[in-house]
Amino acid sequence: MTNKQHIIDRFISYVKIDTQSDPKSTDTPSTKKQWDLANKLVQELKEIGLQEVTIDEHAYVMATLPANVPHEVPVIGFVSHFDTTPDFTGTNVNPQIIENYDGKDIVLNKEKDIILSPDYFEDLEQYKGQTLITTDGTTLLGADDKAGITEIMTAMEYLVDNPEIPHGKIRICFTPDEEIGRGAHKFNVEKFGAEWAYTMDGSQIGELEYENFNAAQAVVKVSGKSVHPGYAKDKMVNSMYIAQDFINSLPRMETPEHTEGRQGFFHLSSINGDVEETILEYIIRDHDKTHFEARKQMMQDLVSDICSQYERDCISIEIKDQYFNMREKVEPVMHIVDLAQKAMEEVDVTPIIKPIRGGTDGAQLSFMGLPCPNIFAGGHNFHGKYEYVPVESMQKATEVIVKLAELTARKYE
CATH class of the missing domain: 3.40.630.10 (Zn peptidases)
Incomplete structure (x- = not known):
């Protein structure tokens, strides 16, 4: 034709x-x-x-x-x-x-x-x-x-x-x-x-x-406390270690490289950090709206759990929906x-x-x-x-x- x-x-x-x-x-x-x-x-x-x-x-x-x-x-x-x-x-x-x-x-x-x-x-x-x-x-x-x-x-x-x-x-x-x-x-x-x-x-x-996916973006900010490493015992709070705890607490197999079809995921797209502050950027994806909302809630609950382990608010999260x-x-x-x-x-x-x-x-x-x-x-x-x-x-x-x-x-x- x-x-x-x-x-x-x-x-x-x-x-x-x-x-x-x-x-x-x-x-x-x-x-x-x-x-x-x-x-x-x-x-x-x-x-x-x-x-x-x-x-x-x-x-x-x-x-x-x-x-x-x-x-x-x-x-x-x-x-x-x-x-x-x-x-x-x-x-x-x-x-x-x-x-x-x-x-x-x-x-x-x-x-x-x-x-x-x-x-x-x-x-x-x-x-x-x-x-x-x-x-x-x-x-x-x-x-x-x-x-x-x-x-x-x-x-x-x-x-x-x-x-x-x-x-x-x-x-x-x-x-x-x-x-x-x-x-x-x-x-x-x-x-x-x-x-x-x-x-x-x-x-x-x-x-x-x-x-298509339901989609959201999440920015996790972790606050630490920088102290001279020679005198840091019981004083230093290393934000990168707290960020690592957050990363490792999410389901490891629910990432892009382990999912297909209608399976959703958490994708860590960026890390930028030092002792004082670490920022993690994630995208959240799921075809099922209920599962999508559950993924966002899981991240928020994880932030609350980590905060409860410390005497101060050391971690926060901001989640923005992108499309549905x-x-x-x-x-x-x-x-x-x-x-x-x-x-x-x-x-x-x-x-x-x-x-x-x-x-x-x-x-x-x-x-x-x-x-x-x-x-x-x-x-x-x-x-x-x-x-x-x-x-x-x-x-x-x-x-x-x-x-x-x-x-x-x-x-x-």
Whole structure:
């Protein structure tokens, strides 16, 4: 259906633009360079024939594909983000195209001996014979989520060029700063005006997700008392030892490296300390809301227990909720998931329905009144030098978008 080379060219034009976000910035977008791609997308949307193309002061790009059917159809939307993670450099991305992949090791960078191998990344085996786009081993690729943008843009262009395919009004939005958890913070749901939407931000072909973690951040502060070590007996209180007691009192096997599926965890992401003060930063994750609340309570109870062992308040905790499981908001409108599943099946994609072990803009948007499941964009090994995307997966994601538009229009005839 979609021209393979056209998708390749479009995707590469996006990933060559550095759009790395910055969690330390308080601006939106968090980096000025995100405007480079945002402005390019505005121009491209106009060129392919979309209407009501806008970009606001925070670089949120929105556009409309008007309905081409006479009957009433709910307005649906598609959303992707154009920033890339601050975890790994996105400067001077130099994609490599591997045609007719032979199933063997791919040399990403000969000089630095960086190999993308199916012996380690087993998912590669399912793409034998396909066209892969990889990094050159020195940067990330940016398929998260420039693959999603490519697919939405290509699908809208296809619908404009093929008016015989029925569809209702479709709204699209490209957002900044998703990778630092702020992609939905300044998203104007009322302006967007859709009844529901889909983020094109999943990984391997077939993924369809409407569950994600409940998430919170915890900061534990431990206070000690610094005394000359030669005269410290019964006087010194070493905050690092108290922090160690806290760490060791949490369930050791309930950490990211020991959990999968719907299993939650405590993740110690940062330690910074000396005798006088130690600060621990945690993230708390669980799909089950009851278990999530129990995890937060466990940490608070542990702080109280440790405090009771000392004559003074030596430890405190501050817990802030970050986002919640969108299943709560999607289950009452499960027909939107059913439509996505049917769209995949009709374009010969086997749906893989599973919970997200992470967060998504769709979660925040769902709690803002825009139910928003997540659909695959096709990439693998996000946020690093081993990232790659099969072109055929991007083609199929594009077909899913087109089919979703058609099925929604036909459902409401």
